[in-house]
Amino acid sequence: MSIKRALLSVSDKNGIVDFAKVLASHNIEILSTGGTAKLLTENGISVIQVSDYTGFPEMMAGRVKTLNPKIHGGILARRGIDEGIMKEHNIHPIDLVVVNLYPFQETIARDDCTLEVAIENIDIGGPAMLRSSAKNYASVTVVVDSSDYQKVIDEINDSGDTTLTTRADLALKTFEHTAQYDGAIANYLGKSEDGFPNTMNLQFHKVQSMRYGENPHQSAAFYKENKLTESCISSSIQLQGKEMSYNNMADTDAALECVRSFESPACVIVKHANPCGVAVRSNINDAYMDAFRTDPTSAFGGIIAFNRVLDKLTAKNIIDKQFVEVIIAPSIDADAKKVLATKPNVRVLECGDLSTAQNSLDYKRVNGGLLIQDKDLGVITSKDIRCVSDIEPTEEQVKDLLFAWNVAKVVKSNAIVYVKDEMTIGVGAGQMSRVYSAKIASIKASDEGLQVEGSVMASDAFFPFRDGID
Structure with missing residues (x-):
């Protein structure tokens, strides 16, 4: 079975034109709405407006576009079972659905966002189509993220369709996305007078499984917060070294949170989540040397964090003076990278600009509950x-x-x-x-x-x- 009909309706237009051109080259009929249809038409791609397809116009300032049996019937229809009812109501199968949602979280993050504006950025038709498509992944390919366009294109170019495995993966991603989207809406609308929502909906995505947790008998994995904007351990990029362990992550987080509190060039050395040496100097090499001098014994096998670019001299002094598990800095210059490469097991991370705004809440797990407080940014x-x-x-x-x-x-x-x-x-x-x-x-x-x-x-x-x- 090959893909014959697709529905494209996106708020993020990145890559959608090239994606649609591939569909058109395979003679796939394209249904679309509003701004997406306009963009594709302007780029010479043949499109059928959803309103023309359903025979029902967009209405209520765009609030109702795709909530129609011809759309949802075409998506949800069970191939080999529902053909009779589809023929009776002139419903055609829709095999590919590409939708991303109104930018609700980006909207409410703006200082000038009012409740009325937030309400108008709650997508209704989009989540409905996504959930319908994901439910029927046995027959329908659903794409919610432009980063998946290429994979879908490759499979269509290869066989005219996507594999069941790909459709299942994309369906899971879609349900995760709509759950996160609804959670953000509930958090926003459910805020009480003290600023904390009545129900806390947290969304994190898995980054890696770990060899073990805090102790060897504990299983562990690392999850990253969705929509992460601050420079921190979770957004850092590992340049070299062994895989980060559970304890490496915890200790590096502690080191980075300490070093970012200083405006002048600073170095923090951490062992078991506690600073064992900290110094501020006119340059990070002197800061490192004095931080190390505080407690060289505890610094052995420690985590070293800087709030400035790591240079060659400092990198060489670290390698010459001690065994180190992790080094993290906003960036590492090219010469320093060459020095550190001589110790390939050392984990080296870049975290980016530490002046970015930090998230405002802290979470602490207790048995059966969650303690939440404002982050200590005082x-x-x-x-x-x-x-x-x-x-x-x-x-x-x-x-x-x-x-x-x-x-x-x-x-x-x-x-x-x-x-x-x-x-x-x-x-x-x-x-x-x-x-x-x-x-x-x-x-x-x-x-x-x-x-x-x-x-x-x-x-x-x-x-x-x-x-x-x-």
Whole structure:
């Protein structure tokens, strides 16, 4: 069986003309609507308007176009079963449906979007056609993403039709897409006064299966958020190295979220999701050298993140000084790539511009539920600091305090961070007692020949007494 009739109705016109030309070359009849039909006609492609095909005009400012038995009957008809009823009602089979939906999520993301505008960008006919087509994938090919055009074209060129496997894959993709689309609408319309929807609809797509999870006996996979716009671990591109593990992903995320909080060139070294060395300098090589100096022992096998382009000198110093699991930076220059290529197992990632806006919600899974909160994007400046002691901090100490606070923000509680000259002197993490976190940070500093005395300290702990400080 070959494809004889197609329906094309798209909001994303990318690639649709070339796609339609291939269909026309195979003498496939093309039905279309509105702007899509106009574009194809202007490019010399013969098109039958859906309104002419159904004998029913588009109406209500385009709200009703394809909601017609001649369309849905042609899509849903079971080949070999429904021919009689189709003939009785002059319904012809539609074998290929190419539809993408009104850009609802892009519309509501605009600052000037009103409820009325959002409502008009809720697609009705599109999802209906997509679901009908996906349900009948045994006979109908459905395409919701322009990235799939070439695969469909290749199969049509080869045999005049698509394979059942391809149709099943495209149907699954379609149902995932319509579920995500409806979820976005429900999230938008269901927002309560506190800004959180009554029902949370989350959509992520699978990027990779992993060898194991946090522990070897746990299975794991990595999923990426749909419509991702920020530069982060999930949007990064791996240039070389072994496949990222579950723990690699978690640790790299922690390192990147810490380093992006600094405006000046910075380096963050993370081990087990905690920073073990952080420094800000005039260039990233000096930042790396001082971050490494904080705790070379813990840095072994760590994750290194930068907020500037990684250059050759810094890359060479990393390779010469330590074993490293992952390096991530906004970009890696060509000479640095050559240096890192000498260590092919090292995972090297580019994350892009870190100044992009970050997503506003954080999620934490608990048994049977989900905790959701605003993401901690708060930034403290010198204007926010109120001195409650007799001794006022110097300008340099204030700078160090703000630096230390950015680091403490990502250290597991109880967190103690000693800092001097915008470099971590010692980090104490994850202790039930603030006193022991302080002791650990002090011991680490002493082991590396760094002086806690004269440094500043930041902590997320409650200090009813000065015991931890002393």
